[in-house]
Amino acid sequence: MTTKNRPYLFYELTNSICSKCLKKVEAKVIIENDCVYLSKYCFEHGREKVLISTDVEYYKRCREFIKPSEMPQHWNTPIRYGCPYDCGLCPDHEQHSCLSIVEIIDQCNLKCPICYADSSPDKKLWRSLEEVERMLDAVVSNEGEPDIVQISGGEPTIHPQFFEILDMAKSKPIKHLMVNTNGIRIAQDREFVKRLADYLPGFELYLQFDSFEREVLQELRGADLRQIREKAIAHLNEFNISTNLVVTLKKGLNDHEIGDIIQYGLKQRAVRGVTFQPIQAAGRTEDFDPAKDRLTLSEVRQSIIDQSGVFEAEDMLPVPCHPDSLAMGYALKLNEGVIPLTRMVDPQILLEGGRNTIVFEQDQSLREHIFELFSTNHSPESSAMSLKSLLCCLPFVQVPESVSYDNVFRVIIMQFLDPYYFDVRSVKKSCVHIVHPDGRIIPFDTYNIFYRGGLEERLKEIKAEMEGRRE
Template sequence: MPASETPRRKLLKNTISRCPACHQPAPAGVWKERQADGSDRIVLSRTCPEHGKSSAVISSDARFYWLAQGSDDNRCGAGCACSADPSGLTGTLGKNAFAGKDATIEQLSTCLALIEIVDSCNLACPTCFADSPVGTHAKLKYHRLPELKKRISGVLERKQHIEILQLSGGEPTLHPDFFELLDWIHEQPGIDYALINTNGVRLSKDDEFLQQLGKRVARGHLQLYLQFDGPQEAGQRDLRGADLRKMKQLAMQRCQSIGLPVTLAMTVNEHNLPNLWETIEWGISHDNCRGVSFQPMFLSGRSTASTPGHRLNTADIILGAVGQSNKRLSFDDFTPLPCGDPNCATIGYLLKTPLGIRSISDFINFSEVQGFLKDKVHYRIEDLAQCGCDNTDLGDILKQYELRERDTFRLFIKPFMDAWTWDEDRIDRCCTHVIRPDGKLDSFCRYYSGFPDCAPDKPVATSTLPS
């Protein structure tokens, strides 16, 4: 047995990570480690020539880690920020507004495309991944409508289709042309769904804004992504700098009054980890709530630290939610999504029945429809030409549940990466993209990483409202 491997430690793969000190690329290994209690965890260890070795746990329970390795064939395609082509745009389909040349249809999936329409925010959360400056009214910095349309149109030209377009920021509801942009998005046949990522402040206070939003709800294809850190007191001030629970409750009630579907976006740290099931129950108690997106806190923007501490990961969320549910939720209710790296997104469902909330595993065995993940460590470009959720039995099942949105409650776990948890293999197959100011697509984790070699072009052309 090689000296590097012992019965308690096994190398699963080699990858490229980042040094937490200097953020430069560093060779790394992913290891399975046996614990004293007999359980296994997954550890990412790297060595920086200047700053030495550092490690972080990327899965507290090896049962919830899937071995997936990168390949040169899986790098981002045309129009992506990390494309090998200097222009990022090659091929023979259509005229590209940015590069001034023909552009090909991009092959890799974009399940969600995020665009920052406002740089400023009306809150100053200590954990803001975008590090948005506080600014409203005359100090508001926003992107002009023609420029936003141009960027979105460029992606549609290259990809032909955007499944979900997320309006983000800063606080997107502050944009002076918000409804004109939303109306334009709904007119685009290539965009399936608009998702508004908001802290809820304006929704809770502005009657005219609520009324205008209500007029658009009847069209469908619209949902709110409401920042929500749980109904408990613990962790509220650590995450947002204030206890905003009453405001969130009011925003939720006002969304319900206009029939606007809402997904709760919960940043999870050690303070609110014990309240996962309580958050699920709170969401289920609201008819317009479609689910909870759990996002373990990562180090980006204002969230910085020199040491990782106890980093939460997908396994922590699954173990916590199942353990708190009093057997109303099980491990079998969750499955990784195949459209990106299987460690990038995990989804589960609860079913609303006349007899109450039921576990989805009472009706379907996810393990029987995720054969594409078994022993699959090398992905081919053909696997990624379409989203895996579009061409698998699992995809068909998930679509059926999404169409029955009043009968289902979605549980989504999205662990974003920072320097401590960086695995370049995951970037190869990212399907959550940001539409950058230059019009290119970039992995969410790359865009917000703060790494010098991954920074988008700055300064960004912004406008300010007249005083």
């Protein structure tokens, strides 16, 4: 008798949700044709199969590249219905908030065809100072000293009390404050940018920067923003305001520009790095087909390796707090050029939480610039900010007086889950969280599926059905 084998390797079992009804379903992670897929079955809507990685070895490495979970100071909701229906944060979550997002306004001065928040000029809604303070206090209550708080929207720079909100946030024990912006006001109002410089250090702009091409910007943002970007960067360079370029990626549209954007960022005085975010099926997603337009983290990582001219495979590592969804590469910008740092890090140090000093064998010229590169003796008052303050699972960094945060350059891939490739095992380790107006701290992934606006109605139906089964 001939033995018949399945055409794939069954690698692991997890739980997911049906993309149609959002009910929890069992899911298999399978390896087939040198790719990794999530295969799940809903008794009502049938089988779904979605690509989750094009790099089998990197996917397997992520399974091992984890560190002990860090908890918040207290939990916000009880465990009643199971993940992902108890957000949050409930005691079943496995990670504190590395990055907490506080949305202060629903209104925006753009109506992007791709917008996870479904913002627009027509939504003339914003949070009061009292509401924003309650949201900030919720983060502080959970974290004590939050690593990063990002003020977001909508477009936060058009909030009528924007600077009062920044003053309030800076009065809290927040290590690093970010503002998420499309850059329009940054480009059009030099005095506005000059005032932002008063919030340095410990302040950064998360600047939308998707493409150098008009057609791409029209498709993603509904407007040709090339001159806006140019003027915004000029103002930010003038005042040396720490800036992170944020690229929303769509497969076949702007993924060929990954290397060009990294090289552009390296040449800008104010730019400290680039974050690449593949589109997720959430919010307003015009002309986006999740079956063919999806980019996986592994594809973006490979494009960085192929296109950047700086980062190689050993430079783009999984982030141990949430390796499924985050990858990173760090470098120093020096007069001699760009020196990748991540390849110098012993992964075991990352997994242990970066508590030890790392010693490197390096040539004399490099040693002059980077002695005791990674150390626990870093002072927050030093001119060189620690990478630890920017991403909680990295070691502290101590560099010579001549090297400051201006020399740091990081590339991050941040992939968010959506109903198609949702993985309960992964979302439990989510460290990017949104503050609900009622004070709950909710993972970004589940917030955009269940908790934004009218989406909670479907969640209530699922919970009611579960209650009915219990009775």
